[in-house]
Amino acid sequence: MVQSLAQGRSTHSAARAEDRIYDAIRHAVLAQQLPPGSRLPELTLSEIFGVSRSVVRRALVRLAGDHIILMRRNQIAVVARPGPEETAQIFEARRHIESEVIRQVAGHLGETARTEIAGLVDAEHTAHREGAHEDRIHLSLRFHERLADFCPNQVLAGILRELILRTSIAVALYKVPGISACYREGDHRGITDAIFAGDSELAARLAREHLDHLEQRLTLAERDGQVDLASILRR
Amino acid sequence: MVQSLAQGRSTHSAARAEDRIYDAIRHAVLAQQLPPGSRLPELTLSEIFGVSRSVVRRALVRLAGDHIILMRRNQIAVVARPGPEETAQIFEARRHIESEVIRQVAGHLGETARTEIAGLVDAEHTAHREGAHEDRIHLSLRFHERLADFCPNQVLAGILRELILRTSIAVALYKVPGISACYREGDHRGITDAIFAGDSELAARLAREHLDHLEQRLTLAERDGQVDLASILRR
DNA sequence: TAGACATTAATTGTCGACACAACATGAAGG
DNA sequence: CCTTCATGTTGTGTCGACAATTAATGTCTA
Numbered sequence: 001m002v003q004s005l006a007q008g009r010s011t012h013s014a015a016r017a018e019d020r021i022y023d024a025i026r027h028a029v030l031a032q033q034l035p036p037g038s039r040l041p042e043l044t045l046s047e048i049f050g051v052s053r054s055v056v057r058r059a060l061v062r063l064a065g066d067h068i069i070l071m072r073r074n075q076i077a078v079v080a081r082p083g084p085e086e087t088a089q090i091f092e093a094r095r096h097i098e099s100e101v102i103r104q105v106a107g108h109l110g111e112t113a114r115t116e117i118a119g120l121v122d123a124e125h126t127a128h129r130e131g132a133h134e135d136r137i138h139l140s141l142r143f144h145e146r147l148a149d150f151c152p153n154q155v156l157a158g159i160l161r162e163l164i165l166r167t168s169i170a171v172a173l174y175k176v177p178g179i180s181a182c183y184r185e186g187d188h189r190g191i192t193d194a195i196f197a198g199d200s201e202l203a204a205r206l207a208r209e210h211l212d213h214l215e216q217r218l219t220l221a222e223r224d225g226q227v228d229l230a231s232i233l234r235r
Numbered sequence: 236m237v238q239s240l241a242q243g244r245s246t247h248s249a250a251r252a253e254d255r256i257y258d259a260i261r262h263a264v265l266a267q268q269l270p271p272g273s274r275l276p277e278l279t280l281s282e283i284f285g286v287s288r289s290v291v292r293r294a295l296v297r298l299a300g301d302h303i304i305l306m307r308r309n310q311i312a313v314v315a316r317p318g319p320e321e322t323a324q325i326f327e328a329r330r331h332i333e334s335e336v337i338r339q340v341a342g343h344l345g346e347t348a349r350t351e352i353a354g355l356v357d358a359e360h361t362a363h364r365e366g367a368h369e370d371r372i373h374l375s376l377r378f379h380e381r382l383a384d385f386c387p388n389q390v391l392a393g394i395l396r397e398l399i400l401r402t403s404i405a406v407a408l409y410k411v412p413g414i415s416a417c418y419r420e421g422d423h424r425g426i427t428d429a430i431f432a433g434d435s436e437l438a439a440r441l442a443r444e445h446l447d448h449l450e451q452r453l454t455l456a457e458r459d460g461q462v463d464l465a466s467i468l469r470r
Numbered sequence: 471t472a473g474a475c476a477t478t479a480a481t482t483g484t485c486g487a488c489a490c491a492a493c494a495t496g497a498a499g500g
Numbered sequence: 501c502c503t504t505c506a507t508g509t510t511g512t513g514t515c516g517a518c519a520a521t522t523a524a525t526g527t528c529t530a
Contacts, residue, residue, distance in 0.1 A: 476527080478523105486516100490512085
């Protein structure tokens with residue numbers, strides 16, 4: 001409930017520098033622009049964002065706490081690379097928590113919320129038909145995150161947000177190169193309909209199956225890539 | 236402060252300094268020695284542990300990520316003080332996750348694990364009968380944490396560990412002053428028996444009721460206390 | 471006495487410097 | 501050709517210093 005990140009206007013905007021770094025990396029990972037294993041040197045980041053390493057470090061420590069990056073002693077931080085077993089556990093945990101979140105959302109949804117969710121689903125569908133792969137992924141993530149926002153239990157919602165991120169990392173790692181293999185047309189629509197109809201059990205079950213399907217579409221082939229940090233994180 | 240002659244500290248012993256601080260505060264919060272609202276000034280901590288503020292800061296950022304402490308801009312970090320609503324959400328989340336963890340544990344428990352768990356339950360029972368309140372709390376927490384350790388899904392277990400901590404903070408805040416009001420004699424034993432018998436559904440249900448009972452024993456009276464950091468954290 | 475206000479102390483925010491460890495490179499030897 | 505070792509480079513670990521901000525203190529007035 002107390003989700004407000006309301007930051008006062010204090011020190012110029014340096015107050016937000018840490019959050020800028022945190023959000024930029026988070027966003028880049030979500031958008032699958034920073035593949036698992038990507039290196040994140042403190043000095044490079046401090047130059048990109050124009051602050052000292054102290055600020056970068058703080059953002060990195062937070063990201064490490066979220067299991068988004070891995071910080072090992074005396075080594076460069078890297079984007080997390082969950083193994084097959086951990087990936088399975090992440091999916092299972094997300095199924096268990098998201099189904100409950102959706103069960104709770106099924107009741108508490110106002111009119112404005114409904115139209116927003118329905119709009120997201122429509123937009124995603126359109127993006128898919130037009131082949132806008134990037135947009136579709138973004139809208140899909142937005143769909144799940146907004147549902148979390150509307151959950152009355154924001155503690156559960158916070159846990160779900162973290163798991164959505166970790167799931168994204170796993171998908172980025174193990175998805176088949178083919179573009180939108182991990183998308184099933186009516187899933188989000190079906191979940192939404194069940195939520196609107198107030199059928200919480202059906203909605204929860206559909207969410208479970210939705211995630212099941214996504215997990216089954218993954219393969220376990222490994223691969224890594226190098227990226228240009230500045231071009232991705234700069235904005 | 237007078238410890239400044241420690242020139243010969245090698246880097247890898249200092250490496251654990253951060254973990255020492257993190258664990259010490261974590262432990263002190265769990266043991267309810269650091270009441271919610273306690274202030275944690277960086278300089279004070281750095282003097283207590285004989286390191287610079289950089290190391291302290293890192294530990295504090297991690298703790299803030301775990302929702303154990305609250306760090307607001309330009310203000311002293313304080314131990315979290317969840318309000319009534321957040322407390323209810325924490326309990327609900329924990330019920331939902333711990334029941335699943337216990338459901339999973341019910342199958343995968345080797346002989347050594349069983350004896351250890353049973354030993355913990357017995358020791359807790361003894362501590363209760365002898366009025367060793369501190370020991371009982373410690374053993375009770377140990378019981379829940381060890382169950383998490385034995386869960387095959389360690390992602391879920393990690394989430395549960397965080398919720399156990401947050402629950403402890405809430406209990407420290409809202410428990411009635413009377414000593415062991417939040418203890419029901421046979422609860423842990425019953426859960427253990429169900430787990431050993433392989434009855435995962437029963438075990439999960441008992442865990443839920445166990446937490447329900449604990450939550451209902453809380454009152455919402457507010458209070459705060461000042462403590463001497465050095466005497467608690469020093470070891 | 472109670473409240474408003476100016477002043478002082480305490481605390482966090484940020485930075486740059488230096489020491490140490492890990493990594494990359496290349497030479498020497500088998 | 502491959503392995504091994506020395507060496508330089510890169511990057512992190514920690515610290516202390518200074519600036520900016522908040523909290524605390526004391527003073528004055530009604």
